[in-house]
Amino acid sequence: ETGVTQSPTHLIKTRGQQVTLRCSSQSGHNTVSWYQQALGQGPQFIFQYYREEENGRGNFPPRFSGLQFPNYSSELNVNALELDDSALYLCASSSRQGTQYYEQYFGPGTRLTVT
Amino acid sequence: AQSVTQLDSQVPVFEEAPVELRCNYSSSVSVYLFWYVQYPNQGLQLLLKYLSGSTLVESINGFEAEFNKSQTSFHLRKPSVHISDTAEYFCAVIRMDSSYKLIFGSGTRLLVRP
Numbered sequence: 681e682t683g684v685t686q687s688p689t690h691l692i693k694t695r696g697q698q699v700t701l702r703c704s705s706q707s708g709h710n711t712v713s714w715y716q717q718a719l720g721q722g723p724q725f726i727f728q729y730y731r732e733e734e735n736g737r738g739n740f741p742p743r744f745s746g747l748q749f750p751n752y753s754s755e756l757n758v759n760a761l762e763l764d765d766s767a768l769y770l771c772a773s774s775s776r777q778g779t780q781y782y783e784q785y786f787g788p789g790t791r792l793t794v795t
Numbered sequence: 796a797q798s799v800t801q802l803d804s805q806v807p808v809f810e811e812a813p814v815e816l817r818c819n820y821s822s823s824v825s826v827y828l829f830w831y832v833q834y835p836n837q838g839l840q841l842l843l844k845y846l847s848g849s850t851l852v853e854s855i856n857g858f859e860a861e862f863n864k865s866q867t868s869f870h871l872r873k874p875s876v877h878i879s880d881t882a883e884y885f886c887a888v889i890r891m892d893s894s895y896k897l898i899f900g901s902g903t904r905l906l907v908r909p
Contacts, residue, residue, distance in 0.1 A: 684838075713895065722799075722885050722899030723839070736895050770838055772897075781827055781846060781889070784897065786838040 682707055684773050684787035692793045693761050701756040701790045705773030711735075712754040713784055714746060717768040729754055730776055758792075766794045797822040799886050801900035809908050810878055816871040816903045818860075818886030826888040828869040829897070830860055833883040842884070845869065881907045 685704045693699050705712050711730045715723035725738040729748035743759040752773070758765055768791050772784035800819045808814045820826065830842040843854040850862040860871045869886060886900040 711895075713897075715897070720901075722801075722887075722901045723897070725896045725898070728895050730895075736893070738896065772839075776895075781891070783841065783844075786831075786840070788836075788838045 684771060684785050686769075686771050686787040686790050688790060689788070690791045690793075692795065695761055695763060695794055697761050698757065698759045699761060699792060701758075701769050701771075701792070703754045703756070703771030703773070703787060705752045705754070705771075706785050709773035709775045709785070710752050711774045711776040711782070712748055712752065713772045713774070714754070714756050715770040715772065716740075717770055717789070718764075719767070723770055726756070761794045763794050766792060768792075797824075797826060797888050797890065797898045799888055799898055799900035801886055801903050803903045804901070805904040805906060807906045807908060808876055811875045813874050814872065814876050814880075814905065816884050816886075816905065818869045818871065818900060820867050820869065820886070820888050822867075822888060822890070825891045827891060828860075828862055829887040829889070830858070830869070830871050831885045831887060831899075833885065833902075835882075839885065842871075876905070876907050878907050878909060880905060 687702045713728040714726040717723040727737040732748045745757045748754045768789040770789045771787045774782045774784045776782045798821045828845040831839040832842045845862045853859045887897045
């Protein structure tokens with residue numbers, strides 16, 4: 681069974697640019713969540729995608745957007761990058777069934793540096 | 796709204812000594828509770844969770860945590876730590892009525908010294 685994978689591992693961008701981060705969910709999982717982890721802080725929830733639709737969003741501006749594809753993989757897009765966007769971006773996949781609790785499995789993350 | 800507080804940013808301890816990492820939470824609704832571990836340059840791994848039942852939960856590598864509803868705490872303990880336990884530990888909660896958004900504390904770095 682393949683776990684959650686993310687690409688790229690590291691990325692350096694310039695302020696104002698746009699970036700796309702990718703996540704492949706674990707086999708059998710239908711839900712992907714994205715978190716931002718700034719240096720020295722705990723992860724913060726960005727949004728979740730369930731069956732290709734956004735299902736819940738944290739306190740992040742609209743320039744943070746996402747997609748989920750029919751194979752349940754996902755992309756996180758960030759436009760107009762700011763220095764404060766420098767962080768580890770974590771993807772977590774899960775197998776959601778209704779409103780019951782479902783465990784989230786995290787990928788290794790993508791380290792984004794904005795200069 | 797929910798919040799999680801981990802008062803200790805770093806806990807240094809000698810190998811084979813006991814350790815406690817503190818976690819307190821605030822929530823107006825019932826929550827599930829979790830401890831995650833993050834090794835250097837890696838993602839998060841679920842260490843243990845409290846969903847219901849016995850308030851004392853254990854992991855396979857010797858950690859345990861006890862849910863205390865009156866004190867709104869979920870402290871993590873291990874009676875004897877190893878060098879390999881050196882990592883960042885995050886306490887987290889999730890609402891029972893909408894279980895999609897994990898809310899994390901700021902983390903505690905456990906540093907085990909020989």
